[in-house]
Amino acid sequence: MDKDTLKKEIIRLKEKHNVTIVAHFYQKDEVFDMADLSGDSLQLAQMAMEDKNPFLIFCGVGFMGESVKILSPQKRVLMPKIACCAMARMIDGKHFDDNVKILEKQGIKKEDILPITYINSSAEVKGKVGEMGGMVCTSSNAKKIIEKALTEGKKILFVPDRCLGENIAIMMGLKSCVIGDGKDPKEADIICYNGFCSVHQLFVPEDVEFYRNKFPGIKVISHPECMPAVCQASDFVGSTSQIINYIKELDPEQKVALGTEFNLVNRLRDKNTYVLSSTKPECPTMNETTLEDLYNTLKSIDDDKIMNEIQVDPEVAKWAKIALERMFEI
Numbered sequence: 001m002d003k004d005t006l007k008k009e010i011i012r013l014k015e016k017h018n019v020t021i022v023a024h025f026y027q028k029d030e031v032f033d034m035a036d037l038s039g040d041s042l043q044l045a046q047m048a049m050e051d052k053n054p055f056l057i058f059c060g061v062g063f064m065g066e067s068v069k070i071l072s073p074q075k076r077v078l079m080p081k082i083a084c085c086a087m088a089r090m091i092d093g094k095h096f097d098d099n100v101k102i103l104e105k106q107g108i109k110k111e112d113i114l115p116i117t118y119i120n121s122s123a124e125v126k127g128k129v130g131e132m133g134g135m136v137c138t139s140s141n142a143k144k145i146i147e148k149a150l151t152e153g154k155k156i157l158f159v160p161d162r163c164l165g166e167n168i169a170i171m172m173g174l175k176s177c178v179i180g181d182g183k184d185p186k187e188a189d190i191i192c193y194n195g196f197c198s199v200h201q202l203f204v205p206e207d208v209e210f211y212r213n214k215f216p217g218i219k220v221i222s223h224p225e226c227m228p229a230v231c232q233a234s235d236f237v238g239s240t241s242q243i244i245n246y247i248k249e250l251d252p253e254q255k256v257a258l259g260t261e262f263n264l265v266n267r268l269r270d271k272n273t274y275v276l277s278s279t280k281p282e283c284p285t286m287n288e289t290t291l292e293d294l295y296n297t298l299k300s301i302d303d304d305k306i307m308n309e310i311q312v313d314p315e316v317a318k319w320a321k322i323a324l325e326r327m328f329e330i
């Protein structure tokens with residue numbers, strides 16, 4: 001089937017079966033254009049909760065579909081590709097427990113640890129965090145969540161993204177360390193797990209220097225999943241939705257160099273926009289989903305042979321939901 005026919009079939013099938021198509025900002029244009037709802041992970045989880053259709057097809061990575069299922073268990077959530085975010089894959093429940101034990105061996109009692117997990121983590125990790133009294137955060141609200149968590153007077157164990165944890169610590173004037181970096185975690189306010197986003201690691205301080213030399217006056221914008229040296233050298237650091245809003249306010253003639261995922265950068269502005277890298281920083285897992293996959297998922301509903309439906313273990317879902325709800329309360 002050619003692309004135009006595929007698009008027509010997608011629209012026909014989603015209307016026939018009352019399906020909402022959701023796409024993250026990092027999806028390919030051909031998929032993004034078919035979405036009823038689009039946004040970053042937090043916006044999508046919130047919009048999905050309010051959506052009334054019985055079926056939701058989530059074009060994104062695995063943890064996003066899981067979050068929707070946890071928050072809206074009555075919904076049938078399908079994913080054209082259950083692609084796993086590289087960062088989320090860096091920690092599972094066992095790694096989480098092992099890292100808590102490492103901290104205990106280093107003299108920090110379990111009851112003195114308050115875990116916070118970035119939303120880019122599996123349901124299993126969110127469940128562990130919820131069970132230990134912790135909560136979820138996103139890159140938009142991480143500072144607010146950490147401020148609230150600090151009022152409990154505990155050490156914060158931040159998983160899985162060491163860059164987001166360290167960037168927030170720098171922003172708030174707090175001390176941080178990464179487990180295994182040789183620093184004493186007892187001295188740190190935020191103890192980060194050693195995970196990272198393979199895409200946002202592609203931006204390096206030399207890229208910032210290059211663009212500043214090439215285009216004096218350029219604005220450098222980065223996502224807090226970038227390494228701290230890049231964020232510190234940027235004019236603006238923000239989550240995906242914050243970056244979009246910041247760019248909207250700029251003069252169209254203002255040159256910008258953006259340190260975030262390629263598909264988003266490519267779609268943001270017609271001109272004066274550069275990717276802050278000599279490479280093409282596409283998220284490989286986000287880019288796995290194609291128009292054909294989306295069509296096949298809808299066809300599976302039509303054929304009553306549903307594919308790639310998201311299921312979360314009820315006990316895991318119970319605690320993961322608590323961790324997510326603690327975030328929404330704040």
Ligand code: SF4
Pocket residue numbers: 026061085086087088120197198199200225261283284285286
């Ligand atoms: Fe995961 Fe990074 Fe891809 Fe986002 S861009 S889904 S954090 S690998």
